[in-house]
Amino acid sequence: MRTMLLTTLVLIIVLLLTSEATANPTISIGWSEQHGAAEVSAEFISWRNGQQIVTRNIPDGASLRVALVIPRKSILNVESKAAAIWMQHALQPVWATRIVRSGSTYALMLLGSEQEAKIPWEMDTCFAEWTRGSTNTALSITFDTGETVYTLDRSVLLKSAIRQVQIGAISFRGDIVFNPNRSNVLTSINVLKIEDYLRGVVPNEMPASWPLEALKAQALAARSYAVRQFGKHRQDGFDLCSTVHCQAFAGASSEHPQSDRAVAATKGEVITYGGTIIDAVYHAHSGGHTRNSEYVWGGVVSYLKGVAIPEEPPYTWTRRITVLEFERRIRNIAPVLFVLSVNINSYADTNHVNRLTISSLSGNHTISAQQLRSAMNAALMRSTKFDILLYDRYLLPYRATSRPELFALEVGRVGGIFHGLLPTQPAFIEFVGRGFGHGVGMSQWGAYGLALNGENYQGIVRRFYTGVRLTKAW
Ligand SMILES: [Zn+2]
Structure with a gap:
């Protein structure tokens, strides 16, 4: 009896833990713009160096400089002669170099320096080209106090224990990973819970000053879209990108109390059709009537049918x-x-x-x-x-x-x-x-007009996506 009770208790705990694990899945958002330096405002930070996770104490307000470190007297394999010439130019102040041709590729020989060269991260595009095939390079993380940590696998994880990780002027929830993408261009990746991701999406896709029910409908569309498109950029090493190509995401800095409310009030809610999460496409303004998907993209989709939206303010x-x-x-x-x-x-x-x-x-x-x-x-x-x-x-x-x-x-x-x-x-x-945009799925101005007319978010979603159901995924 006692064993059974214990087993049941353990089972309940396991179930609770499992449901917590799937309660709000993690998503990774990547971008490869040039950043310069990663400013980290946290007392503690962990980074991954190969398999090892190290936690370090960082002075408050310290900033991290990310740079490429090349061990002395190494040979860099370069993709093209143009890249070799560019590199030679970049290294000139620090290092004497010579371009050597080996078969179809080029290499840059570094001559006679006793020091390591540090190339600022701004040059990430070139970093991509010339480190391909080279094992002698590493990303470095340097604190502005002078302490430097190297990672040889070129994958760095920044984990803020207390406050948010900040890159440039933007702060992020969750973790930041620096990783090369499929073209070997250095990318920044924000790994965070989907609900936290949505807090950084909704106010960038719809003004946070709009009616709450419209913002909730936007949260549902964005959540469904994210789950449906999950892994779209898998080959680049992350799930979705931070631009309108996927969904506009601008980190924790862009969050707003009103859009936060819309995300929290609809936590885990997605739009489904026939038991599957829909491709919840949306656009700014339909011009009074949305469109069937086949007129725009060629394929008939049962839930993407044109509907009249007289509630949409004229535009x-x-x-x-x-x-x-x-x-x-x-x-x-x-x-x-x-x-x-x-x-x-x-x-x-x-x-x-x-x-x-x-x-x-x-x-x-x-x-x-x-x-x-x-x-x-x-x-x-x-x-x-x-x-x-x-x-x-x-x-x-x-x-x-x-x-x-x-x-x-x-x-x-x-x-x-x-x-x-x-x-x-x-x-x-x-x-x-x-109208403004492709005209398929939800019209954001239509959602605005419907919300002003007293429609709730369930009604708004059902109006734009024909025959759908709202389901709680977590
Ligand atoms: Zn994308």
């Missing part, structure tokens, strides 16, 4: 440029010459332009709205839901006053373009559009 954008500028930009995708008119010739769903035709002296050219959007700068031309307006040089609506085909003939005959012979041309082209 229009205008992109007006001169026709000369338009010609210059469009020439990369179509051989236009002296544009005479631009017309929409077909629509996809919900008034999104599918294809348009540009008439010019070199003939008619048909392009897709998607092509036009990227040629015009997708950030300024915010969606494919637009009308086209043409203006003359006084910014009055443009009307063609001549028959272009006659002039085209004339140009061909004389073999050159003469101003007097040319037909009239619009001076400005204007795109007036609605």
Whole structure:
């Protein structure tokens, strides 16, 4: 009886521990921008050196310098001659070098110095190239007190025991690992709990001043997206990147009490369809109606269906440029010459332009709205839901006053373009559009409008993702 009770007790403890372990999974977020130095504001820090984890006492406010250390009289294998020349230049103040060719690769011979060379971490891109294949190099972590620790496996873990690890001006929850990615470029990786990760995502994807229910819907979309895309960057040594390619993440420094509340109130909640976590894509503004996934990415997805969102506050954008500028930009995708008119010739769903035709002296050219959007700068031309307006040089609506085909003939005959012979041309082209982004899944402004209308986050999520359920994953 006593044994059984003990076994049950142990089982309960194990179960509790296990549920704690899966309660909030760990995720790793990586980036490889240049940082310079890692500032660590913690009294204690652990780092991994091979298999060994060492805990050290760091003076309060001390900063860590990360640099590459090359043992003296070593030979560095370099990918290309250009990289060797670059390195030679970088090492010049410290070291005499000679470039040696060995087969298809190059090596840099370091000559006659008694000291080790320290290359600042800012040069991480080059570090990548020239350390490939070399076993004589190491990353160094140097405290500004002068104490230096080397790690020979080039993988460093910073673990802050008391406060958050800080890199540059940004502080992070969890641990920071420095590691080379698949291209051997040094990356910083933040290893942290998913819920902590979301605290650094939600305020970067939606203003923290927005209604709480909209922020909760954003937390669900971001959490589902993170779980679904988990391991997207596995080959780089982390799960997701910190940019909009995955989800915008800016560490603990960007957290806000209101978005923190939204994350905490929905802890572990994800969006599922048929028992599987959905690909919860989202965008800024749908222009009143979201889109079916197949119109944008080609594949039919049952829960990504276009829905009307009259609650979305109206939003229009205008992109007006001169026709000369338009010609210059469009020439990369179509051989236009002296544009005479631009017309929409077909629509996809919900008034999104599918294809348009540009008439010019070199003939008619048909392009897709998607092509036009990227040629015009997708950030300024915010969606494919637009009308086209043409203006003359006084910014009055443009009307063609001549028959272009006659002039085209004339140009061909004389073999050159003469101003007097040319037909009239619009001076400005204007795109007036609605919506911002791809239009699939949740519209963030739509979530905002729905929340203002008193809708809760469950209602908002179900409105944008057809036939889904909300499930607690942890
Ligand atoms: Zn990414």
